[in-house]
Amino acid sequence: MKLVQLQNVTFIEGGVCAAKGFRANGVQCGLAHKPLGEMDEANAAANNALPSAKKKNDLALIVADNDCNVAAVYTTNKVKGAPIIVTKEHIKDGKARAVIVNSVNANTCNPDGVEKATKMCQLAANTLGIDENDVVVASTGVIGQVLPIEPIANAMDELAGGLAYDGNKKALEAIMTTDTREKEIAVKFEMGGKNCTLGGMLKGSGMIHPNMATTLTFLTTDADISSEMIQAALVDTLNRVSVDGDTSTNDMVLIMASGAAGNSPVTSKDAEYAKFKHALYAVMMNLARLMARDGEGATKLIECAVRGAETGEIAEKVAKSIVGSSLIKAMIFGEDANAGRIFCALGYSDADFDISNVDVEMASDNGLVIQLGHKGNVVEFSEAIAKKILKEEEIKILVSLGNGEGKAIAWGCDLTYDYVKINGDYRS
Amino acid sequence: MKLVQLQNVTFIEGGVCAAKGFRANGVQCGLAHKPLGEMDEANAAANNALPSAKKKNDLALIVADNDCNVAAVYTTNKVKGAPIIVTKEHIKDGKARAVIVNSVNANTCNPDGVEKATKMCQLAANTLGIDENDVVVASTGVIGQVLPIEPIANAMDELAGGLAYDGNKKALEAIMTTDTREKEIAVKFEMGGKNCTLGGMLKGSGMIHPNMATTLTFLTTDADISSEMIQAALVDTLNRVSVDGDTSTNDMVLIMASGAAGNSPVTSKDAEYAKFKHALYAVMMNLARLMARDGEGATKLIECAVRGAETGEIAEKVAKSIVGSSLIKAMIFGEDANAGRIFCALGYSDADFDISNVDVEMASDNGLVIQLGHKGNVVEFSEAIAKKILKEEEIKILVSLGNGEGKAIAWGCDLTYDYVKINGDYRS
Numbered sequence: 001m002k003l004v005q006l007q008n009v010t011f012i013e014g015g016v017c018a019a020k021g022f023r024a025n026g027v028q029c030g031l032a033h034k035p036l037g038e039m040d041e042a043n044a045a046a047n048n049a050l051p052s053a054k055k056k057n058d059l060a061l062i063v064a065d066n067d068c069n070v071a072a073v074y075t076t077n078k079v080k081g082a083p084i085i086v087t088k089e090h091i092k093d094g095k096a097r098a099v100i101v102n103s104v105n106a107n108t109c110n111p112d113g114v115e116k117a118t119k120m121c122q123l124a125a126n127t128l129g130i131d132e133n134d135v136v137v138a139s140t141g142v143i144g145q146v147l148p149i150e151p152i153a154n155a156m157d158e159l160a161g162g163l164a165y166d167g168n169k170k171a172l173e174a175i176m177t178t179d180t181r182e183k184e185i186a187v188k189f190e191m192g193g194k195n196c197t198l199g200g201m202l203k204g205s206g207m208i209h210p211n212m213a214t215t216l217t218f219l220t221t222d223a224d225i226s227s228e229m230i231q232a233a234l235v236d237t238l239n240r241v242s243v244d245g246d247t248s249t250n251d252m253v254l255i256m257a258s259g260a261a262g263n264s265p266v267t268s269k270d271a272e273y274a275k276f277k278h279a280l281y282a283v284m285m286n287l288a289r290l291m292a293r294d295g296e297g298a299t300k301l302i303e304c305a306v307r308g309a310e311t312g313e314i315a316e317k318v319a320k321s322i323v324g325s326s327l328i329k330a331m332i333f334g335e336d337a338n339a340g341r342i343f344c345a346l347g348y349s350d351a352d353f354d355i356s357n358v359d360v361e362m363a364s365d366n367g368l369v370i371q372l373g374h375k376g377n378v379v380e381f382s383e384a385i386a387k388k389i390l391k392e393e394e395i396k397i398l399v400s401l402g403n404g405e406g407k408a409i410a411w412g413c414d415l416t417y418d419y420v421k422i423n424g425d426y427r428s
Numbered sequence: 429m430k431l432v433q434l435q436n437v438t439f440i441e442g443g444v445c446a447a448k449g450f451r452a453n454g455v456q457c458g459l460a461h462k463p464l465g466e467m468d469e470a471n472a473a474a475n476n477a478l479p480s481a482k483k484k485n486d487l488a489l490i491v492a493d494n495d496c497n498v499a500a501v502y503t504t505n506k507v508k509g510a511p512i513i514v515t516k517e518h519i520k521d522g523k524a525r526a527v528i529v530n531s532v533n534a535n536t537c538n539p540d541g542v543e544k545a546t547k548m549c550q551l552a553a554n555t556l557g558i559d560e561n562d563v564v565v566a567s568t569g570v571i572g573q574v575l576p577i578e579p580i581a582n583a584m585d586e587l588a589g590g591l592a593y594d595g596n597k598k599a600l601e602a603i604m605t606t607d608t609r610e611k612e613i614a615v616k617f618e619m620g621g622k623n624c625t626l627g628g629m630l631k632g633s634g635m636i637h638p639n640m641a642t643t644l645t646f647l648t649t650d651a652d653i654s655s656e657m658i659q660a661a662l663v664d665t666l667n668r669v670s671v672d673g674d675t676s677t678n679d680m681v682l683i684m685a686s687g688a689a690g691n692s693p694v695t696s697k698d699a700e701y702a703k704f705k706h707a708l709y710a711v712m713m714n715l716a717r718l719m720a721r722d723g724e725g726a727t728k729l730i731e732c733a734v735r736g737a738e739t740g741e742i743a744e745k746v747a748k749s750i751v752g753s754s755l756i757k758a759m760i761f762g763e764d765a766n767a768g769r770i771f772c773a774l775g776y777s778d779a780d781f782d783i784s785n786v787d788v789e790m791a792s793d794n795g796l797v798i799q800l801g802h803k804g805n806v807v808e809f810s811e812a813i814a815k816k817i818l819k820e821e822e823i824k825i826l827v828s829l830g831n832g833e834g835k836a837i838a839w840g841c842d843l844t845y846d847y848v849k850i851n852g853d854y855r856s
Binding site: 076078079110143144145248249330339340343344346347348353355377378421 | 571774845849
């Protein structure tokens with residue numbers, strides 16, 4: 001899938017290691033995928049039959065050469081993973097040096113979750129010779145299974161020993177779960193007359209209600225920017241980048257800023273801050289598109305752009321209602337232009353607007369556009385052109401509410417047989 | 429699937445014709461399933477390949493011997509089908525005599541929708557020799573296709589001529605769309621010393637976001653009760669009966685009361701009113717279960733009973749969050765006891781409670797129960813017993829929020845390959 005280009009930023013390789021001063025690594029420490037209950041024969045067989053995709057790196061480490069300013073945004077789910085509780089505590093001073101992440105086990109809804117998450121930080125800190133309060137911890141995987149700490153402890157020397165300034169792919173592999181594609185983006189941009197870099201990696205799948213599919217995003221930058229300004233840019237950007245579905249228990253987006261680019265520190269919302277935010281949007285927006293497209297079993301990307309809303313919030317609600325509708329997702333998979341389903345999803349979105357002002361169009365990335373609805377009614381349209389658009393990998397649904405200046409974009413994917421297969425499988 | 433028995437009501441046959449004084453009929457008038465756009469070769473082929481299930485009765489009539497007190501509840505979708513606009517107007521005096529319903533075409537998002545819905549009432553009124561304002565109209569089917577009135581006009585004589593006191597099945601067939609099972613329930617109960625009957629039919633499928641799957645429910649009773657008290661009982665009952673998913677544009681629940689049972693009229697919330705409400709609950713609750721179980725492609729019924737909530741509204745939100753979670757639905761289809769998914773769905777429900785007080789159990793209809801979570805943590809459980817429960821057709825998820833007296837039950841179905849197949853198909 002093509003990256004969406006923006007002015008004043010250049011895409012580069014390197015992911016979470018693209019910025020100056022960050023090393024990373026990933027290893028397979030062997031966090032087995034075992035159910036909590038009694039291990040009867042059926043379970044043992046199921047474990048042995050695990051796809052080879054699960055036999056992959058499962059533990060990652062990202063380490064900065066020096067202390068970094070950091071900021072993070074966490075899940076809004078009332079059930080919060082233990083790693084989130086520990087990370088919040090460790091970065092309340094706005095500083096961190098390293099991130100340790102495991103997949104396979106979410107370390108959530110366990111009585112000893114905080115203890116184990118703290119232990120992971122201690123193991124990383126001891127091995128790296130840093131303070132445990134400068135270590136961020138994150139986990140993704142099955143909820144409600146006690147996390148075995150031994151495999152992690154045993155792997156620490158190998159993990160730290162292999163840290164490299166080009167270790168981004170190894171770390172990325174370690175955080176992936178149901179992901180079928182690598183998701184990492186990095187950009188170069190100018191700030192305060194200096195060449196800066198911002199990049200990182202994401203694991204997670206856009207899909208209908210990805211309530212188990214934790215989204216983890218780790219970004220690094222060599223820009224010099226305060227943790228308060230990173231936080232502000234992060235919150236603003238996440239409001240503009242919507243992917244279908246709900247929040248998981250362990251969701252986390254973290255940015256570490258090393259300051260190695262040598263720009264004069266950004267500490268207020270000035271013109272330099274705007275450049276940082278623009279670069280962050282370029283990275284997060286493209287990661288969101290990759291994530292939506294990588295929805296479990298997905299074959300197509302759906303982009304819904306809503307304009308003419310009274311507020312941006314209304315536009316966002318409508319856009320998310322459309323990309324989150326399982327009937328629209330199934331219709332995109334089936335390549336059927338059922339305009340009624342779009343109006344219906346518009347109608348049940350929890351947002352206020354006058355349906356009789358609403359226009360709807362469908363478009364492809366290569367310039368084909370047809371009108372499906374006008375002033376709240378479905379209109380006659382060319383089924384032949386609709387079919388052509390629906391054959392594309394990226395389908396755009398354009399909604400005009402005719403009621404103001406608010407706008408928003410959200411991304412989602414189609415709903416396919418494979419979604420059901422993946423999520424009906426044993427303890428995925 | 430078994431009916432859930434309640435005290436003081438007896439299930440009987442007859443559906444919408446069970447109560448004294450109601451005739452019904454259904455015919456195939458030939459509302460073709462044609463896309464609005466140009467009829468190219470591919471479309472023509474698709475039309476010709478329509479499954480035989482669509483070549484069924486598509487027009488129904490229900491007629492009371494005398495004027496009835498009526499009440500109705502409609503969709504909350506901002507996009508409202510034209511038939512709803514006309515019906516609201518026709519029953520604002522609390523009276524009606526007949527109901528005309530078509531399937532195949534929803535007559536919604538069309539510029540001439542209200543005109544066509546009014547015309548349907550006029551056709552029925554003229555044929556029956558009654559006032560058009562005493563006719564209720566409803567439609568279900570594809571949104572955004574102009575409704576041809578000729579097939580309906582041409583069928584009126586046959587439709588009215590075939591009206592019978594046992595015509596309930598013919599009418600039921602005419603309102604079904606993606607339904608795979610007939611859904612009709614009737615009960616006998618005592619009120620004011622008289623034998624009363626309440627019964628009716630429902631079309632609709634519980635499923636994830638059934639945004640196109642209009643739910644239509646038509647109930648008839650020979651009880652003598654005012655339209656205000658019918659309305660009150662209906663609103664109270666619908667608050668207790670939740671099925672997963674959102675509201676469609678054309679949803680309607682209508683009750684007609686003929687008074688032929690001869691009880692003294694119920695005009696206030698007295699003990700006799702309570703008996704009516706109980707009978708209504710018995711009918712609606714069982715219809716809801718049938719509807720949830722008939723979710724598109726469904727193989728199992730999921731019942732989520734939440735207790736210990738601070739309010740009934742919180743309990744309902746939690747119960748709906750769980751039966752609406754596509755990951756829980758897929759896990760029930762896959763017969764996998766993934767307790768973490770239940771906690772995750774609890775956590776993102778838009779309801780306020782303390783997760784550290786939450787207990788979760790899973791049970792079968794035949795008495796097997798296992799605890800999956802305690803005080804917010806997943807606990808060890810027997811995978812063998814879990815498997816036995818999950819092999820059943822009806823799975824109960826029992827949640828205790830440990831925070832009050834509020835409770836609610838919601839029903840849903842599993843998510844299967846067939847759901848995707850049905851909804852990915854051409855213009856379903």
